[in-house]
Amino acid sequence: MLAVYPKVVIVGAGFGGLAAAKRLANRKVEVTLVDRRNHHLFQPLLYQVATAALSPADIAAPIRSILSYARNIRVLLDEVVRVDRDRKTVTLASGRILDFDKLIIATGSSHSYFGRDQWAAFAPGLKSIEDATTIRRNVLLALERAESETDPDRRHALLTFVVIGGGPTGVEMAGAIAELARRSVSKDFRNITPACSRVILVEAGPRLLPSFPPALSAKAEEMLRGLGVHVRTGTPVTGLGYGHVQTSDVWISAKTIVWAAGVEASAAADWLGAEQDRAGRALVTQGLTIKGSDDIFVIGDTASARGANGQPLPAIAPVAKQQGAYAADRILGRARKPFAYRDFGNLATIGRSRAVIDWGRIQLSGFIAWLVWSAAHVWFLIGFRSRLSVMTTWLWSYLTYRRSARLIIGTDGNSASTIAPRRKAA
Amino acid sequence: MLAVYPKVVIVGAGFGGLAAAKRLANRKVEVTLVDRRNHHLFQPLLYQVATAALSPADIAAPIRSILSYARNIRVLLDEVVRVDRDRKTVTLASGRILDFDKLIIATGSSHSYFGRDQWAAFAPGLKSIEDATTIRRNVLLALERAESETDPDRRHALLTFVVIGGGPTGVEMAGAIAELARRSVSKDFRNITPACSRVILVEAGPRLLPSFPPALSAKAEEMLRGLGVHVRTGTPVTGLGYGHVQTSDVWISAKTIVWAAGVEASAAADWLGAEQDRAGRALVTQGLTIKGSDDIFVIGDTASARGANGQPLPAIAPVAKQQGAYAADRILGRARKPFAYRDFGNLATIGRSRAVIDWGRIQLSGFIAWLVWSAAHVWFLIGFRSRLSVMTTWLWSYLTYRRSARLIIGTDGNSASTIAPRRKAA
Structure with missing residues (x-):
C-alpha cells in the first residue's frame, strides 16, 4: 500500500458497506472498513434463525474472511463515536483517529418503538x-x-x-x-x-x-x-x-x-450534523453525498434517497448494495450520472413453501414464487459453504418438517436455569 | 400410558441418561426425563465449537426430538432441587413433585478450580x-x-x-x-x-x-x-x-x-446423602445403586464406580452410556450380573489430521488414528442431519483450512460494543 493513494473509510459492513468495499478491492485506494461486529449478516434470512430453521453461522460470515483477497482493505472491529467533517477524521471508540479523503457511511438502522x-x-x-x-x-x-x-x-x-x-x-x-x-x-x-x-x-x-x-x-x-x-x-x-x-x-x-x-436509522445524520428526515435518515444528493460535503457518502438504510418516480427508496438490501457500488464508482471516478435504482422486484415468503413476488407487471404467488425466492436468497448468501449448508438444511427440513437448530441457549431471567455450585470454596 | 406401570425418573439427558431413556423407550415403564437444558450435547466435540470449526446446532439436538418416538417418555425442562429417598419423590425447581419407583441420577460434572x-x-x-x-x-x-x-x-x-x-x-x-x-x-x-x-x-x-x-x-x-x-x-x-x-x-x-x-461431580451425592469420594462422586455398588437404596441408580460422571481391575472408571462418554443401558436393563429385570465396563479404547485428537488411539495392545498415532477418530465421532453424533452437516463442514475446513463458524456473538464486558440508542424516548 502506498501512502499516495486516497484514503477511503467505510463505516458499516452490511450490504451497502460491503458492496462498496468489494468494488474498491485491489484498486488504487487505501480502504479502512470499520464495523462493530466481526461478521457480515445476511439479514433477510435472520427470521429463519429466530424460528430455529437455520444456525447463526449459516447466515453470517466474518468480514475479514470475505475481504481477505483485497490487499488494500484493512478491517477494524471498532465503533465510530465522532466524525469531524472539517478535519476529515473519524474517531473510534478505542480512541484511534482515522483520516479520510472519502467517507462512506453505511451504518444501517435499528428497531424503532416510536418513542416507547x-x-x-x-x-x-x-x-x-x-x-x-x-x-x-x-x-x-x-x-x-x-x-x-x-x-x-x-x-x-x-x-x-x-x-x-x-x-x-x-x-x-x-x-x-x-x-x-x-x-x-x-x-x-x-x-x-x-x-x-x-x-x-x-x-x-x-x-x-x-x-x-x-x-x-x-x-x-x-x-x-x-x-x-x-x-x-x-x-x-x-x-x-x-x-x-x-x-x-x-x-x-x-x-x-x-x-x-418499525425501524429507525442509525445516528449517522447526528454525527454529521446533516439534514435528516423524520425517521432520522440523512438527506442525500443525487450523487449520494450529503449537502456541502462531496466527500461524504451516506447509503443504505441510513440515507434518505428518492427514486426516479420521486418516491423514497425502500430500506432493503438491493438498494443498499447498488448504492454501495455506486459510491465506490464515484470515488474511482467511474460514475458521473446521478444514482438510479434498478428495481429487480420485491419478494416476501410465507412459511415453508409459499411466497409472493412483485415484478411490476408480473406478480407471482404460491409455490413457484417460493422456488424463485429460495433460489434468489441462497444465491445471494455470501460464501459457498453457507450456500451448501443452507441448501442441505432447507432440503432436510422441507422433507422432514423438522427444525435442526432448536436449541435454547443463554440465560433467561424468568427461569431458575443456573445450577447451584457443588460446594463453596473455603 | 397406564398408571400400573412402574414410574422411572431419569435426571439428566447426557450420554448416561439418554442411553437409559432409549433402552426404556416403548417398554412397560412410565418414564420422566428431567433436564435443565432442552438439548442433548455431544460434549466430545464441544472444543470444535470453541475453536470455530462447528456451530452449536451441529453438536446438539433437542431431547424431545431425539425421544419423540418413545410414547412412554415425557421430557421436562426443569431442575432438581431435592430428592427424598424415603418418600421416593423428586422435587423440581418449578415446585412440581415427581413420584418414582426407580430413579436414575445422571447429572454429570462441572469444572473444578480446586477451591479457587x-x-x-x-x-x-x-x-x-x-x-x-x-x-x-x-x-x-x-x-x-x-x-x-x-x-x-x-x-x-x-x-x-x-x-x-x-x-x-x-x-x-x-x-x-x-x-x-x-x-x-x-x-x-x-x-x-x-x-x-x-x-x-x-x-x-x-x-x-x-x-x-x-x-x-x-x-x-x-x-x-x-x-x-x-x-x-x-x-x-x-x-x-x-x-x-x-x-x-x-x-x-x-x-x-x-x-x-479439572472437573467435579454434580451435587447429586449431596441430594441423596450418599457416601462420596474426594471428587464428590457418589459411591455405588456393583449394580450401580447407592448403598441402602436398590431403587436409586447413579451413573456417569456423577458416580464413583470401579472396573474389573479395581481401578476407578474414567469420566468418559462410553462409561456413561454403558452404565445408562445397564441401569435400564436392571429396571426391566434383564440384567442380574454386576456392571462390567467394556473398554473399546481411548482416543484423543491433535489438530486437524492427527490423533492418538490406545486399544491396549494396539496403539495408533498420526493420520490413520485421526481417520478412526473422525469416523467414530461422526458415527456417534446423534441425528442424521448433524452427521451430514458435520461431515460436510469438516471436509470443507479440511480442504480450505478455513473455519466457518468464526462469529463473535454476545456481549463482552471489556469492549464498548453496545450502540448508543439513536435518541432517547421523550
Whole structure:
C-alpha cells in the first residue's frame, strides 16, 4: 500500500458497506472498513434463525474472511463515536483517529418503538444474531413451559404468539412461527397439542405488505390464514407489557411477543450534523453525498434517497448494495450520472413453501414464487459453504418438517436455569 | 400410558441418561426425563465449537426430538432441587413433585478450580454451549484487538493463548487453537502475523494425557509441538488473574486463558446423602445403586464406580452410556450380573489430521488414528442431519483450512460494543 493513494473509510459492513468495499478491492485506494461486529449478516434470512430453521453461522460470515483477497482493505472491529467533517477524521471508540479523503457511511438502522422504548423489554425486535437467538429461546421456552403448565389460562397465554407489524419481516416471522409451533414440534410433546397454539399478526395499517400491490397483500393474508395465523389488520397496538398486548378493541394474553413494526436509522445524520428526515435518515444528493460535503457518502438504510418516480427508496438490501457500488464508482471516478435504482422486484415468503413476488407487471404467488425466492436468497448468501449448508438444511427440513437448530441457549431471567455450585470454596 | 406401570425418573439427558431413556423407550415403564437444558450435547466435540470449526446446532439436538418416538417418555425442562429417598419423590425447581419407583441420577460434572473459584472469571472452562461460544469469542476478539493494537507488549499478550490442563480436552483445545490462530486466519489480517501467536499448554503432572500409555503421551506432545504449541509439563499453576498466568517458575502474560484442568461431580451425592469420594462422586455398588437404596441408580460422571481391575472408571462418554443401558436393563429385570465396563479404547485428537488411539495392545498415532477418530465421532453424533452437516463442514475446513463458524456473538464486558440508542424516548 502506498501512502499516495486516497484514503477511503467505510463505516458499516452490511450490504451497502460491503458492496462498496468489494468494488474498491485491489484498486488504487487505501480502504479502512470499520464495523462493530466481526461478521457480515445476511439479514433477510435472520427470521429463519429466530424460528430455529437455520444456525447463526449459516447466515453470517466474518468480514475479514470475505475481504481477505483485497490487499488494500484493512478491517477494524471498532465503533465510530465522532466524525469531524472539517478535519476529515473519524474517531473510534478505542480512541484511534482515522483520516479520510472519502467517507462512506453505511451504518444501517435499528428497531424503532416510536418513542416507547420501554416496549423493547416485552417485544424484542429482529436485527442481530443475539435478537434472533433471544426470540428462538422465547418461542421454544414457551412451548416447554406450556408442556408442564397445569393452569389452562396460563397455558393458553404460553401458546399464544403475537407478531407486531405486517411488513415483510412480520409476515415471514408469523408464517415461520406458525410452522414451528404448530407443525414441526407436534410429535415431541405429550401434554400440549402444538396445533392448538395461536399465532396472531397485528398490523396497524389496512393491509399486510403495504409496499406490495393490494392483490399480493390479499394473497399473503390468505396464505397466512392457511397456516393458521390470525391476521388482524387495521389494529394499532396501544399498550404492551409483560405477557400482554393491548390493541384498540382487545387485550391479548401472550407470553411471546415479537416486534417487527418499525425501524429507525442509525445516528449517522447526528454525527454529521446533516439534514435528516423524520425517521432520522440523512438527506442525500443525487450523487449520494450529503449537502456541502462531496466527500461524504451516506447509503443504505441510513440515507434518505428518492427514486426516479420521486418516491423514497425502500430500506432493503438491493438498494443498499447498488448504492454501495455506486459510491465506490464515484470515488474511482467511474460514475458521473446521478444514482438510479434498478428495481429487480420485491419478494416476501410465507412459511415453508409459499411466497409472493412483485415484478411490476408480473406478480407471482404460491409455490413457484417460493422456488424463485429460495433460489434468489441462497444465491445471494455470501460464501459457498453457507450456500451448501443452507441448501442441505432447507432440503432436510422441507422433507422432514423438522427444525435442526432448536436449541435454547443463554440465560433467561424468568427461569431458575443456573445450577447451584457443588460446594463453596473455603 | 397406564398408571400400573412402574414410574422411572431419569435426571439428566447426557450420554448416561439418554442411553437409559432409549433402552426404556416403548417398554412397560412410565418414564420422566428431567433436564435443565432442552438439548442433548455431544460434549466430545464441544472444543470444535470453541475453536470455530462447528456451530452449536451441529453438536446438539433437542431431547424431545431425539425421544419423540418413545410414547412412554415425557421430557421436562426443569431442575432438581431435592430428592427424598424415603418418600421416593423428586422435587423440581418449578415446585412440581415427581413420584418414582426407580430413579436414575445422571447429572454429570462441572469444572473444578480446586477451591479457587475466583479463577473461573479469568479462565473459563468448557462444559456447555455458552462456555464454548465464550471461548470462541475470546480467541477471535484477541486476534481482532491485536490487529489494531500498536503497543508491542500488549499485542504480544493478545497473541498468547494459554490452555491449562493436559488431559484429552486440553490437548484437543491447544491443537485446535493453534490451528485457528496460527493458520486458518493467516490471510485475513494486515497488521499482525497470526503465525507469531503463541499457544502454551500447561500441565501440572509429568506428562500429557496421563490416562494413555507413556509412548502415546510422547507422540501427542511431539504432534502438538509440530503445530507450534509450547508444551510445559510438570508446571503447576499457582496464580491466575486478568491477563496473566503464574506458574512456579514463570509469569505468562496472556489475554486468553482456557481451563481444562479439572472437573467435579454434580451435587447429586449431596441430594441423596450418599457416601462420596474426594471428587464428590457418589459411591455405588456393583449394580450401580447407592448403598441402602436398590431403587436409586447413579451413573456417569456423577458416580464413583470401579472396573474389573479395581481401578476407578474414567469420566468418559462410553462409561456413561454403558452404565445408562445397564441401569435400564436392571429396571426391566434383564440384567442380574454386576456392571462390567467394556473398554473399546481411548482416543484423543491433535489438530486437524492427527490423533492418538490406545486399544491396549494396539496403539495408533498420526493420520490413520485421526481417520478412526473422525469416523467414530461422526458415527456417534446423534441425528442424521448433524452427521451430514458435520461431515460436510469438516471436509470443507479440511480442504480450505478455513473455519466457518468464526462469529463473535454476545456481549463482552471489556469492549464498548453496545450502540448508543439513536435518541432517547421523550
